[in-house]
Amino acid sequence: MSRRTRVRFAPSPTGPLHMGGVRTALYNYLFAKKNNGDFILRIEDTDQGRFVQGAENYIIEALKWCGIEPGEGVGFGDGPHAPYRQSERKEKGIYKQYAQQLIDSGHAYYAFDTSEELDTMRKRLEAAKAKSTSYNAITRQEMKNSLTLSEDEVKRKLESGDPYVVRIKIPRNEEVRLKDIIRGWVVVNSNELDDKVLYKSDGMPTYHLANIVDDYLMQITHVIRGEEWLPSAPLHVLLYRYLGWESVMPEFAHLPLLLKPDGNGKLSKRDGDRLGFPVFPLDWKGVNAETGQMETSSGYREKGYFPDAFINMLLLLGWHPSGNDEVLTMAEMIEQFSLERVSKSGAKFDPEKTKWFNQQYLRKRTPLELADAWRPELDIRGIKPAPAYLESVCKLLQEKAQFVNEFWNLGSYFFVDIVAYDEEVIKKRWNDKSKAFFNALAAAYEGTEPFDAATTENIFKQTCEVMGVKTGEVMQLYRVALTGAAGGPALFEITALLGKQTVAERLKKMAER
């Protein structure tokens, strides 16, 4: 019997959600939809020291903006496995029993070492040039734990409330194998693993324990996460085994990392600041979990990117469709997505292609959608155009821009007086015939009906003939007269849109220069 596909996105609320995290969420979402399964948001807030106010909300907002909404989880309605916040699950005592189960079955033990003692041990091993400095089958014999201490002593420590952690007892010299959907078989000898802490002295489970317990309880079938988790995957396999859950262990897929555009290394906030592109979906202002300083970061939303363009760009970082079409609708993404086509190597992020994607999506928008997107900015400028007029303007500007936020610079002349003339063009084209021509054109336009693109173009050409000038001589001047700029959308479309009166005023102004 095959289980219903269930996947989860499980971020830590330690700051704004990185675009790499958004991609992980995207792949999870796509995989769930493709397989008619469930997509869950679980908040892994087991580290109280790094909790950042507002981060959880940011994650939820970001997923909403991107259109990759979980069907259950924090911020998206509780499902049958609530709560979905690990701190709350800990309150319900969900994790402790499993730590106990592992102790009872001999796969875990209590350890009482202080952080100073651990530090000393590591320094000593390092000085001795030992192969490894980890808490493992060899070193645990010299530490303070329930394997070395007498039963009475352990009992006394526990009862007197001495701080302790629970560590997994990694077996010696055993091969741990796991099959990764993207990378194939990964085999590690257990001697390379260490006795990871499962349960912290503050009463919280660590990521490793909480993650396995929750994935099991929430009936997760596929774990799709970043490559940085690959080294600890064998530990997770062991936990499933010792907890007796190996038959329902999820399949793993470790995604390649997102790399900086230049040089090497993981894509970081610093790269974005340095190279001038956002690394986060939304603007962020908050405390940095590491430094404790206030920090701000810019986001794709505020930079003017469309969420579907942003998602499409992210999709192609580490995955590629079998066909050649790279601009995909959400339905097509779902239809075509497969983990088998995810690449193994890290993907260098290319800000240029991101812009291109936005341009593609801008082209695909209807004038009405663009008008709605632009209206807030016009409102702020105190401009309230008629809906039909605004749509027509958007339709013309659509072919010229990559972003809606370029519209104003490209087409302010549709709403307000020309800010500045392109003097280069005037210098080059203005001659002794120009003034007479513009006066004649203004006069000819006066009786032009209808004042549409085709008719005004005809009148324009007739006027050229009558005045004995070549269209090429005056066309650019005409554009400057109407828009101030040397380039732009189709000129007679602009003429018609501006209307007889405005055109007349601008021609007059030009003629009087």
Place this chain on the structure above:
RNA sequence: GUCCUGUUAGUGUAGUGGCCUAACACGUUUGGUUUUCAUCCAAAAGAUCAUGGGUUCAAAUCCCAUACAGGAUACCA
């Protein structure tokens, strides 16, 4: 240091032993269209498939080694 993972034009990727004289997209350059700009159309440049060895009649593709890169090595996730 140790372990794990990776390496195809500037970038993202295609490629699963012969169809590879290595394809597509972004970017770059050139030409055409739009009298302009953007678009669109066409074309060009750009890759010793990291390096070395091996297996094979045949290798980007399989194996080994090396180099380089990244990740992990916390009572962080």
